Amino acid sequence: MTQEDHVTQGPLTTEAGAPVADNQNSETAGVGGPVLVQDQLLLEKLAHFNRERIPERVVHARGAGAYGTFTVTADVTRYTRAKFLSEIGKETEVFLRFSTVAGNLGAADAVRDPRGFAVKFYTEEGNYDLVGNNTPVFFIRDAIKFPDFIHTQKRDPYTGSQEADNVFDFWGLSPESTHQVTWLFGDRGIPASYRHMDGFGSHTFQWNNEAGEAFWVKYHFKTDQGIKNLTAEEAEILAGKDPDSHQRDLREAIERGEFPSWTVYVQVMPAAEAATYRFNPFDLTKVWPHADYPLIEFGKLELNRNPENIFAEVEQSIFSPAHFVPGIGPSPDKMLQGRLFAYGDAHRYRVGINADHLPVNRPHATEARTHSRDGFLYDGRHKGAKNYEPNSFGGPFQTDRPLWQPTTVTGVTGETVTPVHAEDNDFVQAGNLYRLMSEDEKERLVKNLANAISGVTRDDIADRAINNFRQADEDFGKRLEAAVQALRG
Numbered sequence: 001m002t003q004e005d006h007v008t009q010g011p012l013t014t015e016a017g018a019p020v021a022d023n024q025n026s027e028t029a030g031v032g033g034p035v036l037v038q039d040q041l042l043l044e045k046l047a048h049f050n051r052e053r054i055p056e057r058v059v060h061a062r063g064a065g066a067y068g069t070f071t072v073t074a075d076v077t078r079y080t081r082a083k084f085l086s087e088i089g090k091e092t093e094v095f096l097r098f099s100t101v102a103g104n105l106g107a108a109d110a111v112r113d114p115r116g117f118a119v120k121f122y123t124e125e126g127n128y129d130l131v132g133n134n135t136p137v138f139f140i141r142d143a144i145k146f147p148d149f150i151h152t153q154k155r156d157p158y159t160g161s162q163e164a165d166n167v168f169d170f171w172g173l174s175p176e177s178t179h180q181v182t183w184l185f186g187d188r189g190i191p192a193s194y195r196h197m198d199g200f201g202s203h204t205f206q207w208n209n210e211a212g213e214a215f216w217v218k219y220h221f222k223t224d225q226g227i228k229n230l231t232a233e234e235a236e237i238l239a240g241k242d243p244d245s246h247q248r249d250l251r252e253a254i255e256r257g258e259f260p261s262w263t264v265y266v267q268v269m270p271a272a273e274a275a276t277y278r279f280n281p282f283d284l285t286k287v288w289p290h291a292d293y294p295l296i297e298f299g300k301l302e303l304n305r306n307p308e309n310i311f312a313e314v315e316q317s318i319f320s321p322a323h324f325v326p327g328i329g330p331s332p333d334k335m336l337q338g339r340l341f342a343y344g345d346a347h348r349y350r351v352g353i354n355a356d357h358l359p360v361n362r363p364h365a366t367e368a369r370t371h372s373r374d375g376f377l378y379d380g381r382h383k384g385a386k387n388y389e390p391n392s393f394g395g396p397f398q399t400d401r402p403l404w405q406p407t408t409v410t411g412v413t414g415e416t417v418t419p420v421h422a423e424d425n426d427f428v429q430a431g432n433l434y435r436l437m438s439e440d441e442k443e444r445l446v447k448n449l450a451n452a453i454s455g456v457t458r459d460d461i462a463d464r465a466i467n468n469f470r471q472a473d474e475d476f477g478k479r480l481e482a483a484v485q486a487l488r489g
């Protein structure tokens, strides 16, 4: 029902559809007397109002979304048998939710924080979700550290605020974060809008073709609007003046018919090369330099339709890294493996066991055919069909063809460290990133980091954090130490 239907469809009603006589005055025992329990409209309104919120996302609570189209622009069938990628010109409907990470639902958009870039492809073989960020890497490489990491980014249990002590304590003690932190405090750390930033699948995923060959891939979405960032000073003003700046920018651009788009690329590594590649290809703190694995352009993503109802379509939207389709699968990246569990669990808690069946979440180009049933807010879609399998009454059956190819594993079980390849260490790519920056950019990076580190109250925490950047690049460390000293006195 649209806003227009609401305007034209007659009298106001109760939830049960009965016409409402008076929506201004509650029913009392006599004029000026106490309110009556028989005023069901009043009770229903108050009760419904109390239940308007669902738990906000534990991370990425603040976001905005839009629908659009993904179009294949190059033949990638030698790498994947995914049907939505099977033909040049083929179009697939998408829904994309952008977000910040640490802020709560009502937080400002213009802040230094990674941005979520979660795409749902409504393919004919089921929904494929790519739940990425605007950064190619991440702070940690093992899911077991994620709750601790996020605790340091969110509010301190005692002060109720984000604390520089916690942030830099964790990063200092987790040197694998140095690459992502260098990225975050550089120019791209505060995008000007959701339209003016790139997106990444970040993890390594598997593509597999009709012949059963497997490839490791990384996705890149390059903005056609051009990269635009805010300086720390610009962001501080904008966050105060217009906390909804990113959300408004996206909606208004689409309303004007200026549809934002991204050119989509993939890096492809033949599966056999993974074991000997100079960096561990399943380590999320590392990129694959383009010189090793060039970007192959294969698609265009355009956003062209705003949601009609933010709660129904954005707040209740769910994205899961475990939503794969035939021809695409996971890699052994330990972060990704943890995420394969975390999201479905979050959805069942936050939106409910039938979250997958809401209009924004259900398949649009096929239908879900499962034997799972019932639960809160089940809509009876299966009618009288049998709810078990195998059965002798027809209905959905298994295909015997897994979505992805098996991977070879060796060794014994145990709490193992991510394997280190020939050129891997926690600092090499952070140093390379620093040395790629212009002199001006280096200056801004050092200033941004120094401002943040100067909020740390303990010297040992600040020193340890600075030391990571020194190990990435001697000059970086020296300049940062001097800048922090100047601020801390």
Ligand code: HEM
Binding pocket: 056, 057, 058, 059, 060, 063, 097, 098, 099, 115, 116, 117, 118, 131, 132, 133, 138, 142, 143, 144, 146, 201, 202, 203, 317, 318, 319, 335, 336, 338, 339, 342, 343, 346, 347, 350
């Ligand atoms: C093991 C590490 C991680 C865990 C356990 C984790 C967990 C979560 C959880 C529980 C949510 C909320 C989901 C919901 O309520 O709907 C979420 C949201 C999100 N996460 Fe992660 N996350 C991890 C790492 C990452 C990484 C590495 C990325 C990007 C590369 C990422 C991108 C996102 C995005 C974009 C969202 C918002 C999705 C949306 O728009 O609904 N997360 N994460």
